[in-house]
Amino acid sequence: MEELLKRAFSGDPRAVGRLISLVESETSDAKELMKQIYPRTGKAQVIGVTGSPGAGKSTFVDRLISHYKNDGKKVGVIAIDPSSPYTGGAILGDRLRMQSHALDSDVFIRSMGSRGNLGGVSRATHEAALILDACGYDVVIIETVGVGQSEVDIVKIADTVCLVLVPGMGDDVQIMKAGIMEIADIFVINKSDKEGADKVASDVQLMLKLIGEKEWIPPVVMVSSYKNTGVEHVKAALDDHATYLASSEEGKRRRYSKLEMEVEAILRGEISLLVEKVWNKERESGILDRLACRDCDPYTLASEIITEIVK
C-alpha cells in the first residue's frame, strides 16, 4: 500500500488507476487509503460537465482537455456511465471521442459506474476525484450521465459546473425546469453552427434574468466542438470562476458546504455499517420470529439495540 501510494503520488498513472479501483470496490482498505490521500487534496480545479445525452459532452470535454494540455496542465477525467439499479453492472461507454488523449500520460481518463446512488454521483466518484487531485492532476473533469439526479448531485463535488446545451433537443426546457439552471456556473451552447443555437442562448439569458441577479453571472458561451471554436472562451470562463471562488465569500461558503456534505456522506456510510453489524447479531438470535408474532415491536427493539451499543 505504501509503495502503491508513493508511485501514485509520483505520477504513475497505473498506480493512480489501482487506487481508484480500490475505492470503487469499497474494500476495507479504502478508508485508510483516503486518510492518506486527503491531506494532499484541495489543489485541483474540479469541473463538472453535465447536460442531456446527445449534447456532445464527451467531444466538448475532449476539446477542453487539449486547451489545458497546451497550458502544460495535467488533466484527469472521470466519465460516469449509467448502470442498471437492478443488476448493479456498469455498461461501459466507449468514450471513443476522447481517444485522442488515450495514450497521453498527462491525461488520465476513467469510466466509472453510477451504481448505488440512484443514477447519481456516487461516493466512489468523489473519492476518485480526490485521488486525482492528490496525485497531481491540476484539472479534474467529471462528465455526468446527463440523466436525473446526477446533474443535481454534481454540484456536491465540482467547484464549477458547466451545463452543455444544444439546439433542436426538446429537453432544454426540461433541464431548465428541473432545477439544473440554478446549479450551472457556465452555460455551454454546443453545436453553435446549428440552427436554433442563438435561440437556446437567448432562452438561457432570459431564464437567468428570471432567476435574478447574483454575484457571479453565469456566462453563456457558444461552442462548436466539431469545428473546435469557442472552447477557449469556456476555458477563460472556467479560470474566471476559479478566481471568483478563491476570493469571494460565496466560494468559501461552497467549500464549507461541500466539506459538510462530505463528512455527512461518510458518516451515513459508517452508520449503515454499524446498523448492519448489530442487526445481524440480533437476527441470528431469532428476533424476527418474536417480531412476527408481535411479541415485541421494532421500536422497542431498536431502542434496546441502541442502548446496548451507544455509550
Add this chain to the structure above:
Amino acid sequence: MEELLKRAFSGDPRAVGRLISLVESETSDAKELMKQIYPRTGKAQVIGVTGSPGAGKSTFVDRLISHYKNDGKKVGVIAIDPSSPYTGGAILGDRLRMQSHALDSDVFIRSMGSRGNLGGVSRATHEAALILDACGYDVVIIETVGVGQSEVDIVKIADTVCLVLVPGMGDDVQIMKAGIMEIADIFVINKSDKEGADKVASDVQLMLKLIGEKEWIPPVVMVSSYKNTGVEHVKAALDDHATYLASSEEGKRRRYSKLEMEVEAILRGEISLLVEKVWNKERESGILDRLACRDCDPYTLASEIITEIVK
C-alpha cells in the same frame, strides 16, 4: 395521549387522523406512540396501488373501496402526493374522485406528502398504515404518486401490489423496463373499453412469460373504473393473494423481509439523530476550518465521531 389512543382504537376517525399527524410531524412522542400501536398491528390487508399518473388510480381505488364496504369492511386509504424536493412542501391533490366516500365513517382517506424520501414512500407513510391497521381498518390502501422510486418502494410496505396500466400511454413499456413488472402481484388494465387495452394485457402476459414462472402467477384483470366493471375480479384476486401469502413460504419470507427493513429503517433513524448531535457540536467548535486547511480529514473525523458515540 392515553385518551387519544383509546379513542382511536375505538374507531374515532378524528383521533386516528391526529395520530397520523403526530407521526407525520416527527415529534418525540411519535416513537412512544408507535410502541403502543405496534402490538395491535398485523391484521389488516395492506394493498399498494401504483401506476403512471393518468392511469386512473384514484377512480379505481374509489371503486375498490365500494366493494370492500359492501362486504362490511372498514377501509383506510393513504394517497401519497408529490412534493417538491426543493421547497419541501406537499402539494395536496384534490382527490375529487374519492369524494363519494368522504362522509363515510367506515372509510378513512388521507393525503400525505412524499418529502424526504426522493419521491418515495416515507417512514411516515408506513407508520400511518400501521396506525390504520391498529385502529381496526380491515383494508389499508396506499396509492403512490406513480413516479420513480415510490413505485419500487411500495413493495416494502404493501402485502399486495396492484399495478394499474392503461392503453394509449407510451410509458407502459417504460414501466415494464424499470423493474416495476417484478413487484406487481396483480395487473389491473384500466379503461378496458378503450382501444388498445387488449394489446396492453397481452403485452403484460408476454412479459410475465419472459420473467419466468413463479409460484404466484400475477393475474391480469381488465377493468373499467368508469363503467365500474371488473373491479370485483380485482377484489377476488386480492383475496386470493392474501390467502396465498398466509399459507406459503413466500408469504413468510415477505413478512420477515418487511420486518427487517422496518427495524433497519428505525435503527438508521435513531443512530442518525445521535450522529447529528455530535456532528453539530463539532461544527460549532470550528471543525470545518480545520478540514478546509486539511489540518484533519473527513474520514478520521467520521471515525472519531462514531467512536465517541459507540461503546
